[in-house]
Amino acid sequence: MAVRKLRVEDFRCLGEVDVDPATGLNFFYGENASGKTSLLEALFVLGRGRSFRASRKDVLIRDGKDAARVIVRGEGHAGTFQAGLEISGGRAELRVNGEPASNVADVAERLPVEVIDPDVQDLVSGGPAERRRYLDWSVFHVEPSFLGAWRRYQRALRHRTALLRQGARGRELDPWEEEMELRARAIDEARQRALAGIVPLVRDFGSSLLDAEIRLAYRAGHGEDSSLGTQLAAGRERDAKMGQTVKGPHRADVHVEVFDRRARGRVSRGQQKLVAASMILGQHRYQAEATGETGVLLVDDVSAELDRGRVGRLLEALSSIPGQVWITALDRSDIGNLQPDRMFHVEQGKVTAVV
Amino acid sequence: MAFHLLERDRDAGLRLAASLSAAMEGIGECSRCRMFTDSEICVVCADPSRDVAAVCIVETPADVMAVEQSTPYRGRYFVLMGHLSPLDGIGPAELGLERLETILGREEVTEAILATNPTVEGEATARFIADVCQEKGVRATRIAHGVPVGGELEFVDSGTLAHAFAGRQTIG
Numbered sequence: 001m002a003v004r005k006l007r008v009e010d011f012r013c014l015g016e017v018d019v020d021p022a023t024g025l026n027f028f029y030g031e032n033a034s035g036k037t038s039l040l041e042a043l044f045v046l047g048r049g050r051s052f053r054a055s056r057k058d059v060l061i062r063d064g065k066d067a068a069r070v071i072v073r074g075e076g077h078a079g080t081f082q083a084g085l086e087i088s089g090g091r092a093e094l095r096v097n098g099e100p101a102s103n104v105a106d107v108a109e110r111l112p113v114e115v116i117d118p119d120v121q122d123l124v125s126g127g128p129a130e131r132r133r134y135l136d137w138s139v140f141h142v143e144p145s146f147l148g149a150w151r152r153y154q155r156a157l158r159h160r161t162a163l164l165r166q167g168a169r170g171r172e173l174d175p176w177e178e179e180m181e182l183r184a185r186a187i188d189e190a191r192q193r194a195l196a197g198i199v200p201l202v203r204d205f206g207s208s209l210l211d212a213e214i215r216l217a218y219r220a221g222h223g224e225d226s227s228l229g230t231q232l233a234a235g236r237e238r239d240a241k242m243g244q245t246v247k248g249p250h251r252a253d254v255h256v257e258v259f260d261r262r263a264r265g266r267v268s269r270g271q272q273k274l275v276a277a278s279m280i281l282g283q284h285r286y287q288a289e290a291t292g293e294t295g296v297l298l299v300d301d302v303s304a305e306l307d308r309g310r311v312g313r314l315l316e317a318l319s320s321i322p323g324q325v326w327i328t329a330l331d332r333s334d335i336g337n338l339q340p341d342r343m344f345h346v347e348q349g350k351v352t353a354v355v
Numbered sequence: 356m357a358f359h360l361l362e363r364d365r366d367a368g369l370r371l372a373a374s375l376s377a378a379m380e381g382i383g384e385c386s387r388c389r390m391f392t393d394s395e396i397c398v399v400c401a402d403p404s405r406d407v408a409a410v411c412i413v414e415t416p417a418d419v420m421a422v423e424q425s426t427p428y429r430g431r432y433f434v435l436m437g438h439l440s441p442l443d444g445i446g447p448a449e450l451g452l453e454r455l456e457t458i459l460g461r462e463e464v465t466e467a468i469l470a471t472n473p474t475v476e477g478e479a480t481a482r483f484i485a486d487v488c489q490e491k492g493v494r495a496t497r498i499a500h501g502v503p504v505g506g507e508l509e510f511v512d513s514g515t516l517a518h519a520f521a522g523r524q525t526i527g
Binding site for chain 2: 144148152155160162163166168171172174178179
């Protein structure tokens with residue numbers, strides 16, 4: 001899949017911007033606060049339904065304007081599609097091919113996006129939620145039935161928590177815990193299948209980016225000795241006291257281990273960024289191999305936190321991966337010898353193609 | 356609809372208003388199965404030719420009509436008027452499960468057909484009632500969910516197809 005046209009209106013510092021990207025490598029350069037990150041963010045918000053740097057949607061609207069819009073024309077194996085997003089007053093409205101879309105999944109399945117930005121190391125150093133999300137997006141793109149299982153699990157989980165809050169401790173909890181166990185099995189299996197596909201690719205990127213072996217392992221969020229249903233039934237008192245369900249795939253994690261022959265122990269921020277970048281690159285390649293459809297890879301401020309040698313390795317990796325890539329940097333010199341297919345200069349919210 | 360009746364067919368509008376008004380005032384719940392009825396006991400429960408060994412448990416009165424019109428089923432019903440939903444404060448009491456338990460406890464009842472919807476809440480309700488059936492020594496069966504007859508696989512949503520796949524049967 002590749003974005004053939006991106007139109008952004010009143011998104012953050014961007015006024016009206018039209019971009020015609022190449023299907024391969026696109027490079028955007030410009031000073032800080034010129035709008036490079038906002039451009040990538042606009043595309044990401046459309047594909048994922050949320051920003052990678054803001055939790056509230058209203059901050060995405062340009063000062064003094066009522067609404068922000070992001071419209072994409074994309075081209076994939078299934079043909080061309082149009083997807084749009086309008087944010088106004090904290091509400092987001094999605095459209096696909098001229099029809100209103102009921103949820104993020106309708107756009108996300110057509111527009112897979114991944115991002116490597118200066119905060120990408122949160123994937124390694126942050127909490128398990130980041131890593132669960134990372135894994136679940138891959139599963140979502142590769143196994144369409146995952147979303148249904150996930151929604152049913154979440155629903156049963158909310159019903160169980162509500163019952164515990166209402167004081168229930170007995171058999172009225174059984175049917176909800178059974179549903180959770182049933183869906184948890186599907187969720188765990190799908191995640192493990194995806195991770196098994198991602199692991200060797202991340203290992204390859206890890207060894208080429210930082211000469212280290214990256215190991216990823218799935219932690220299901222519940223014990224393996226007994227069924228989830230049994231564990232839930234045994235934990236009712238504790239969960240009621242805590243006001244939440246502490247076992248289950250909604251508490252899962254991906255364990256990240258880095259074995260570095262030269263520097264055992266603590267991993268520097270620069271190294272963490274490369275570990276996280278390896279994970280994203282591995283995911284990107286896995287989805288491309290498993291579905292035959294590549295996503296769009298967004299790389300914001302490629303040289304941040306990295307010394308010259310490491311930037312070179314990252315750029316080399318980026319030049320070899322399949323599909324459309326959007327890279328931003330402060331200056332043209334930041335990408336060394338890399339030959340982009342199309343280059344853009346971003347200045348005060350305006351984007352100009354450079355020939 | 357109101358505009359259409361005002362413009363073209365005021366007589367039909369009045370007849371509709373009269374029957375709606377009669378329905379609102381005269382229709383209550385069957386004291387046995389909770390189906391809509393204008394008498395104490397609904398026509399199905401009152402019909403002596405009905406098979407008393409089977410009870411089909413559904414969420415709404417419309418589901419009774421659907422089963423009546425499309426299946427050869429000749430047993431009785433029990434209408435839950437909803438499904439279990441702790442998030443909405445709906446528990447066994449709201450669904451009249453005490454009355455259902457009494458019915459299941461009668462000697463003549465041998466099978467309960469659980470025809471609740473395949474939603475998370477409908478499934479949980481079916482599981483809950485299946486447990487009650489087990490205690491009462493009544494065989495509980497669940498209606499099959501899957502690919503619509505005459506439908507084409509590629510147009511069936513993935514959840515339904517996964518369900519149908521899990522419930523596949525030996526052929527020949």
